[in-house]
Amino acid sequence: MRILKRVLLLLAAVYMVPIGIAAVLHQANGIGPDWWRADRSSIGHLAPATERSPAIVRVFAAPTVSWRGIFAVHTWIVLKPEGAAEYTRYDYTAWGEPIRVNGFEPDGRWFGRPPEVVFASDGQAAAALIPRLLAAIESYVWRNRGDYRVWPGPNSNTFVAALLDAVPETRATLPPTAIGKDYPYDGRWLRRTASGNGVRLSLGGYAGVTVGWIEGVEVNILGGVVGIDIRRPALKLPGLGRIGVPADDIT
Numbered sequence: 001m002r003i004l005k006r007v008l009l010l011l012a013a014v015y016m017v018p019i020g021i022a023a024v025l026h027q028a029n030g031i032g033p034d035w036w037r038a039d040r041s042s043i044g045h046l047a048p049a050t051e052r053s054p055a056i057v058r059v060f061a062a063p064t065v066s067w068r069g070i071f072a073v074h075t076w077i078v079l080k081p082e083g084a085a086e087y088t089r090y091d092y093t094a095w096g097e098p099i100r101v102n103g104f105e106p107d108g109r110w111f112g113r114p115p116e117v118v119f120a121s122d123g124q125a126a127a128a129l130i131p132r133l134l135a136a137i138e139s140y141v142w143r144n145r146g147d148y149r150v151w152p153g154p155n156s157n158t159f160v161a162a163l164l165d166a167v168p169e170t171r172a173t174l175p176p177t178a179i180g181k182d183y184p185y186d187g188r189w190l191r192r193t194a195s196g197n198g199v200r201l202s203l204g205g206y207a208g209v210t211v212g213w214i215e216g217v218e219v220n221i222l223g224g225v226v227g228i229d230i231r232r233p234a235l236k237l238p239g240l241g242r243i244g245v246p247a248d249d250i251t
Contacts, residue, residue: 015224015238019071022239026063026070038112045107045117046078046087055082055127059119059160061175062110068150069113071224071239072179075160078106079134082127090137092159094148099137099159119164119172129167136166142185152205152223153183161185161194168196171214173247176225176236182208 047053058078063069076091087106092098107115121129140162142154149155157178162185164172173195174181183205184191193200198212202220210218210227216236218227224238234244 014226015221018237019224019239023070026067038109040104040108040111042105042107043109043114049080049084049086051083051085053080054123055084055130056080056087057119057121057126057129057133058107058117059164059172059174060107060115061118061178062115063113065111071177073175073177073241074110074156075118075174075178076156077133077160077163079130080126081130090159092148092154092156094150094155097143097145098148099140099143118174119170121170129170132166133163136163140185151179153180154185155180155183157181158183158185158205164194168192168194171195171197173215175241176218176227177239177241179223179225180205182210182220182225 046056046058056078059075060078061073061075064072064074074091076089078087078089080087089102089104089106091100091103093100093103109115140159142148142158147154157174157180161174161178161181164170164174173193182200182202184202189203190199190201192198193210193212193215195212195214198210198215200208200210202208206222208220210220213231216227216229216231218225218236225236226238227236228234229236229242229244229247232245232247234242234247236242
């Protein structure tokens with residue numbers, strides 16, 4: 001019993017202490033109670049699109065709305081095929097049609113929070129990815145009103161994780177704070193990871209384990225991820241995300 005209590009206390013500390021620190025940081029950088037009026041303008045990452053500008057693929061992540069930003073991010077994807085004169089942004093949201101197209105600036109702040117680039121591809125490499133990403137968007141099964149669930153999924157991060165699964169050669173992986181990324185959107189409780197070189201066991205998104213060379217080792221309990229990246233040494237902690245050498249998913 002003593003060993004069990006110690007293990008439970010250790011787990012509580014590993015999960016709750018980082019979330020407590022994240023809560024303090026969230027409050028210090030808070031946008032106030034009127035988040036619905038917060039800045040959603042472009043951060044200036046993307047140059048103006050033209051028919052002559054190259055194809056691009058971007059995955060962005062930003063702390064989600066209100067108190068949920070303490071421990072979770074919202075992710076979305078932006079595409080511009082070669083020859084297109086504009087970017088197209090795809091979000092998966094809780095209101096209206098779940099797959100929301102161009103509801104916000106492509107690289108806009110998420111209700112006041114500036115996003116970070118999770119994955120980037122340009123030129124011919126991006127052009128090769130876009131048809132398959134569009135096909136994955138079109139065939140995404142959780143696309144009807146009422147399908148969205150904040151937790152454990154399918155949510156915005158489930159949607160983007162499914163798209164990355166369609167292009168495993170990118171070796172892209174979502175941050176550990178992308179709660180919902182491990183939800184089994186296709187009903188498969190055991191599958192290869194998005195990078196194609198690991199495996200993920202998911203018990204309905206409520207718990208699971210991921211092991212892979214790109215993803216490292218991740219333990220998911222109720223959506224909170226604790227893990228370690230050996231390839232690019234880093235810790236992965238609930239609320240705080242990745243701490244260590246930056247991931248190299250931007251190519």
